[in-house]
Amino acid sequence: MMVQDEDLIDFADDVPPPSRRDGEPAARWTLLIVDDDEEVHAATRFVLKDVQLCGRPLRLLHANCAAEAAACLAREPDVAVILLDVVMESSDSGLMLVRHIRDTMQRSEVRIVLRTGQPGYAPELKVIRDYDINDYKTKAELTHTRLITTLTAAVRAYDQIRTIAENRRGLELIVSASADLMEAHALNTFAEGVLTQIAALLHLPGDGIVCAQKGSPLDDRDKVLHVVGAAGRLAPYISHPLEQLGDPEITAVIRDCIARKSHGFGPRHTVLYLHGSHHEAAVFLRTHALLEAGDRQLVTVFASNLSSCFGNIKLVERLNHLAFHDPLTGAGNRVSFLTDLAEAGAGERGSGLVACLLDLDRFTDINSALGHDVGDQLLLAVAARLAEAFPGCALARVHADGFGLIGPAALLTPERVFATLQAPFAAGEQQLAVTARLGRCQIEPGTSGNTLFRRAEMALTQARMSPDRRECDFKPAMEERTRRRLDLIRHLRHDFLANRLAVWYQPQVALVGDGLVGVEALLRWPSDDDFVQPPDVFIPLAEDSGLITAIGEWVLDQACATLHRLQQAGGPALRMAVNVSMPQFRLVDFPAAVARVLAAHGILPSALELEITESILMEEPGVVLDNLKALRESGVHISVDDFGTGYSSLGYLRELPIDTLKIDRSFVVEIDSGRGDLFAEMIVAIARKLGVGTIAEGVESAAQLSRLRELGCDIVQGFLYARPMPVEALEAWIAGRPKDHVRH
Numbered sequence: 001m002m003v004q005d006e007d008l009i010d011f012a013d014d015v016p017p018p019s020r021r022d023g024e025p026a027a028r029w030t031l032l033i034v035d036d037d038e039e040v041h042a043a044t045r046f047v048l049k050d051v052q053l054c055g056r057p058l059r060l061l062h063a064n065c066a067a068e069a070a071a072c073l074a075r076e077p078d079v080a081v082i083l084l085d086v087v088m089e090s091s092d093s094g095l096m097l098v099r100h101i102r103d104t105m106q107r108s109e110v111r112i113v114l115r116t117g118q119p120g121y122a123p124e125l126k127v128i129r130d131y132d133i134n135d136y137k138t139k140a141e142l143t144h145t146r147l148i149t150t151l152t153a154a155v156r157a158y159d160q161i162r163t164i165a166e167n168r169r170g171l172e173l174i175v176s177a178s179a180d181l182m183e184a185h186a187l188n189t190f191a192e193g194v195l196t197q198i199a200a201l202l203h204l205p206g207d208g209i210v211c212a213q214k215g216s217p218l219d220d221r222d223k224v225l226h227v228v229g230a231a232g233r234l235a236p237y238i239s240h241p242l243e244q245l246g247d248p249e250i251t252a253v254i255r256d257c258i259a260r261k262s263h264g265f266g267p268r269h270t271v272l273y274l275h276g277s278h279h280e281a282a283v284f285l286r287t288h289a290l291l292e293a294g295d296r297q298l299v300t301v302f303a304s305n306l307s308s309c310f311g312n313i314k315l316v317e318r319l320n321h322l323a324f325h326d327p328l329t330g331a332g333n334r335v336s337f338l339t340d341l342a343e344a345g346a347g348e349r350g351s352g353l354v355a356c357l358l359d360l361d362r363f364t365d366i367n368s369a370l371g372h373d374v375g376d377q378l379l380l381a382v383a384a385r386l387a388e389a390f391p392g393c394a395l396a397r398v399h400a401d402g403f404g405l406i407g408p409a410a411l412l413t414p415e416r417v418f419a420t421l422q423a424p425f426a427a428g429e430q431q432l433a434v435t436a437r438l439g440r441c442q443i444e445p446g447t448s449g450n451t452l453f454r455r456a457e458m459a460l461t462q463a464r465m466s467p468d469r470r471e472c473d474f475k476p477a478m479e480e481r482t483r484r485r486l487d488l489i490r491h492l493r494h495d496f497l498a499n500r501l502a503v504w505y506q507p508q509v510a511l512v513g514d515g516l517v518g519v520e521a522l523l524r525w526p527s528d529d530d531f532v533q534p535p536d537v538f539i540p541l542a543e544d545s546g547l548i549t550a551i552g553e554w555v556l557d558q559a560c561a562t563l564h565r566l567q568q569a570g571g572p573a574l575r576m577a578v579n580v581s582m583p584q585f586r587l588v589d590f591p592a593a594v595a596r597v598l599a600a601h602g603i604l605p606s607a608l609e610l611e612i613t614e615s616i617l618m619e620e621p622g623v624v625l626d627n628l629k630a631l632r633e634s635g636v637h638i639s640v641d642d643f644g645t646g647y648s649s650l651g652y653l654r655e656l657p658i659d660t661l662k663i664d665r666s667f668v669v670e671i672d673s674g675r676g677d678l679f680a681e682m683i684v685a686i687a688r689k690l691g692v693g694t695i696a697e698g699v700e701s702a703a704q705l706s707r708l709r710e711l712g713c714d715i716v717q718g719f720l721y722a723r724p725m726p727v728e729a730l731e732a733w734i735a736g737r738p739k740d741h742v743r744h
């Protein structure tokens, strides 16, 4: 049988009151008396009637046997002391119960005082120690005062153990809360987490706010305090300035906290000060009384943990901002654009949206002509205008001079985009007119961000290459074309490495005297299946993929080996013409590489003629000029290929160290075709003016030949004499040529 004793009595006591939460009703100590003798229960009840221990009244529970006691403990989580009879049903049932309480029930906090009628039944010292038995008294010893002092010591020990345990739980909470908060990467989720965790820690209603310096983590200059998190009735003020709260008390407390850089504990509030390395914040909590010392300590520890989380959040926000924003324009960057594309592609809503890539024309020129400051300001102005014209669309700067936009197809039409750029842009002192190219692609649901970006890029490339259109929409055929291109590049690389490429040679004949004066080395890509790729197709691929530098060097090596072989055979003195691409010319050590190859084959530099196209000359005059000069100084000849198809200025040409202009085949064709020989004539005249020689290429007819001769062209090359051929065929061709062969 078990009896609850609800009688509460005062008992004067000089022990200081234990910790107690303000506002809660006075707590009581719960004691459990376990004895099979009803008289003991009654006596204890009598002695403890109206007694207070350490300022708290008592609540007595009674059990008559070990099983009853165990059941009672299972129900009661907060039993402070057990007064336990050692001998009950059996001589050791009391000790068995102790073992059960400590081992099975894992109740380590409850204090146990053993009582026994007979001194002889005292348990072993080891048992007392192992089972944390806190006192041992004979029943006779438990007189009124002795019982009270024993119990006072026991409840005080219990209270201390509880406090320590609670603190440890509090610390565990802090640690796990901090870990959770570390996960929060945005200030507002962090703030929300802080409020929830502190409220839980202090058993407070979650009524509070977190304030930090000005919203944007990048904007440290603005010292306006903003609400970054709030709970309860303050929730609507999130992201408003603190002033708008309209609560002078809270405002003052937060200001004071930030100014003093320390926590504040008042009777109606608690305010915590958080600081990262560059930022500070205050957490305001409504409390109903001054926090007691233990809780104050707890939140202080928590706050210092929060400060490091806070610094972390700010850092993460800053990094996030940098990771996803273009530092110049503040618009998104390539990463954010890809993320937005991925999101748009993943959404069901995909259809109806388009991705746009916008590329400013000649931005590099503006940058180098007017300076980077002006270039930057232009980009800023363009970004601002795009953002204004297309609100709600994702805007990002995806290249140095390229922007990306995602939005409804109906809004992002080429007309609207170009209309936006129509008016000139203010950049520094300048008003700059800007033109651009636009590539668009439909966002189809279930398409990855990368794919969408690549498609928009394909469309943009198409728009860039088109002479008459400024915009292009992606079409699936483009993807197919790109795939084929990539296949071809892979195949080319493979065949080059497998040494399957070949160099053929086409003779060049002097018009005066009709003697063979040179050969042009022309690359060939023989193929097992009859599908032979012409150089016009695969050389641009090699150029785009960077393969051309290795291939070009190999061609030069082959050409020099051939020339050496021809020289050994004792034929006429020939010059070897080798075509050079832009990527080769960009290599700083290109002249040195040429010199090495020449030396390796014992060829004089003057026996080599490098053919560069007019467009190369115009593209990057700086690099080209340095390399040209170095080559020319070494004695290598330079000829300008496809002359007349580009747009070199004559003034500029005069500056260039060149030896020959090659009259492009298209002008030679014209000689027969009715349009006449105007261009051919002009080029010969220009060459004369510049003091350089001329070679006409693609000569196929006798009529072309005789006209070129009349014009005073120096050398011709074309099917009329010979097609390009392998070295063995060339040797046979040379051998078969009568020494005094003259054509008319």
Ligand code: C2E
Pocket (backbone or CB within 6 Å): 506, 521, 522, 523, 524, 534, 535, 536, 539, 552, 555, 579, 580, 581, 611, 641, 642, 665, 697, 698, 699, 700, 717, 718, 719, 720, 724
């Ligand atoms: P290119 O430098 O203008 O070469 C002259 C092209 O005209 C050659 O075409 C040649 O076979 C062709 N040709 C010569 N005489 C006649 C003729 O009487 N009639 C016609 N219809 N064509 C004639 P090929 O060999 O197909 O080369 C095309 C282009 O590929 C070359 O134009 C050159 O730009 C490039 N190329 C060829 N080999 C190399 C190389 O080793 N390196 C680099 N970078 N480019 C090369």
Ligand code: CA
Pocket (backbone or CB within 6 Å): 520, 579, 611, 641
């Ligand atoms: Ca050529």
Ligand code: CA
Pocket (backbone or CB within 6 Å): 641, 642, 662, 664, 665, 697
């Ligand atoms: Ca040519």
